[in-house]
Amino acid sequence: MIPNAAAQKLYPYAKDISGKSKTMLSLFKDGPTPVPVRLGIMRSLGAKRMSQLLTKLNDKIENLEITLVDPHETCDARVVLAQSVNTKAVFMPIFKDYYELALPKQWDISQKNIISSMDLDKLPFINRNPCDALDKLKLQLDMLDIQFQTRANIRTIEYAWQLVSAAVGAALFAKWQEIIDADVITFKPIQDINFLKK
Known part of the structure; x- marks a missing residue:
């Protein structure tokens, strides 16, 4: 099966609605409320660096529920090169490479x-x-x-x-x-x- 053009347009909205509905349902469950974060990660980051970054995020944000996505997808934050940052985003350097x-x-x-x-x-x-x-x-x-x-x-x-x-x-x-x-x-x-x- 191959999605048609209408399905391609609908897909990002359906993902967004699905994510929000999960968050709303979690409000009525006992226990801590998860904090959903969508993080865009460039492929060249490296597995060890990604692990270190996720560990730091997990330490800082209680009940973190992280979803890793491609940096071009809709996300709350992205790890990209400086030249890949769009004009609406704020860039903060976190790694220095030689x-x-x-x-x-x-x-x-x-x-x-x-x-x-x-x-x-x-x-x-x-x-x-x-x-x-x-x-x-x-x-x-x-x-x-x-x-x-x-x-x-x-x-x-x-x-x-x-x-x-x-x-x-x-x-x-x-x-x-x-x-x-x-x-x-x-x-x-x-x-x-x-x-x-x-």
């Missing part, structure tokens, strides 16, 4: 202290989108007529990290502590490029 080139440990290039732009030419690479830092790097490399050799295109850092450790290609990652602690890949700075992102 980006470096993630390399398989067994590659010769991983022995270098600093990676130059020329080292990146034709380097087997794993694209991860969305990634603002990667977009910035590619723009600078285009001006130097340098291109990666694409080996994979994926969305989440968890999958990309596993592909790098399997020596499928290099990737541009934020230096998350859980990746550093796993000690299966090597991080190297790229010369003259600062990838600090909030």
Whole structure:
């Protein structure tokens, strides 16, 4: 079965009504009233960070009833990149990331202290989108007529990290502590490029 155009229009309203009816019914039950929160989470947030964020929310909001949704859906708050914020929203930075080139440990290039732009030419690479830092790097490399050799295109850092450790290609990652602690890949700075992102 495929929903027609009318069903597509009705669906978000039906979800909203269903959610409100559950809240109204809970008013007449004994026990604590749940506090429903719809939280939009971007896929590139990472499982550990999402877990830490939800733990903090749960500690701050008593009887929290959380629903995770895509950040483009109707929600009470969303975790997105700064450039994804619409004009009606207020943006508050909660993470600060430092980006470096993630390399398989067994590659010769991983022995270098600093990676130059020329080292990146034709380097087997794993694209991860969305990634603002990667977009910035590619723009600078285009001006130097340098291109990666694409080996994979994926969305989440968890999958990309596993592909790098399997020596499928290099990737541009934020230096998350859980990746550093796993000690299966090597991080190297790229010369003259600062990838600090909030």
